[in-house]
Amino acid sequence: MSGTFAFLKSKPIIFMSSVGVALSIGTLLKDNMQGGQFRKAVSANGKVVIVTGSNTGIGKETVRELAKRGAHVYMACRNLSKCEEAREEIVVETKNGHIYCRECDLSSFESIRKFVDEFKKEEKRLDILINNAGVMRCPRAVTKEGIEMQLGVNHMGHFLLTNLLLDLLKKSAPSRIVVVSSLAHTRGEINVTDLNSEKSYDEGKAYNQSKLANVLFTRELAKRLEGTGVTVNALHPGVVDTEIMRHMGIFNNFFSKIIVRPLIWPFLKDAKSGAQTTLYAALDPELDKVSGQYFSDCEPKEVADAGKNDDMAKWLWAVSEKWTKAST
């Protein structure tokens, strides 16, 4: 080999060039995977918003964008030191001082009730409630009240929180509730004979069930809220690179970190893109009167048939009301 192609003899140059090409292709692919973006210049100035589970991931990016748009945001988190770290970063970046950390552990009804009591002392209105917090595929564990953790945090905790805040949301109408569900609801089934996974536990099935519960809750609540000026919609944020996979060993061992993660990285949304459909559901003026819908990539999408089952939605509502004692 001579002349122009002599450099091909150099192994380091070939290696570096291959890495460069792979990185460029990866970056192009990643750009393409970011999905619908909410770019409307809608102000959230002075709007009072609660975002659950917002010290990381999609929730944190949702708060960051709401802060940029002037909202007063309550970050409802179980880990106050992580929350404070995120809050400080957002306040410094956005210069919005109306961002607050408040303790709310969705695996404890006592903590949820305390959060709501204190919130109602601080604020006389609530414009947007964003039920974002979630736990995925954890080993079997139960909440303080003995509810299977994924059902307990993803659905029951948010069921109680929302119901306790409905009076304020109605008083503040037009107001919105946003429920961060998942495409996983399409694989979900409500196990009416063993809702609490006591006879058997499969972490994937329990997650899918909890996300279907999010969709059914949205459907039933939308009916109950007709004519009140409060809307409720659910969404899938996309497949997003966050800490949600923390319980999935397959993505967390050494081999995965150096081989699997770099390979799947181009196909994941970043957390900022993962927040876009939430922002769309929370802020887009075209959705002022839209309720009981499901979105993905900042547009309406069909839910699975199981998510349209009105009888199941009613059954789940009744059980949730009983378990959470939401009406007392």
Ligand SMILES: NC(=O)c1ccc[n+]([C@@H]2O[C@H](COP(=O)([O-])OP(=O)(O)OC[C@H]3O[C@@H](n4cnc5c(N)ncnc54)[C@H](OP(=O)(O)O)[C@@H]3O)[C@@H](O)[C@H]2O)c1
């Ligand atoms: N990432 C995805 O690909 C994807 C896809 C579909 C749907 N989603 C949904 O998107 C939502 C946000 O998830 P993410 O991807 O941003 O994951 P993440 O980074 O793990 O964020 C989840 C948040 O929920 C909080 N949380 C967990 N248990 C809680 C509890 N008991 N009380 C209060 N907060 C609690 C976590 O707090 P700690 O930091 O204290 O644990 C964290 O702030 C979830 O509902 C998830 O199901 C995500």
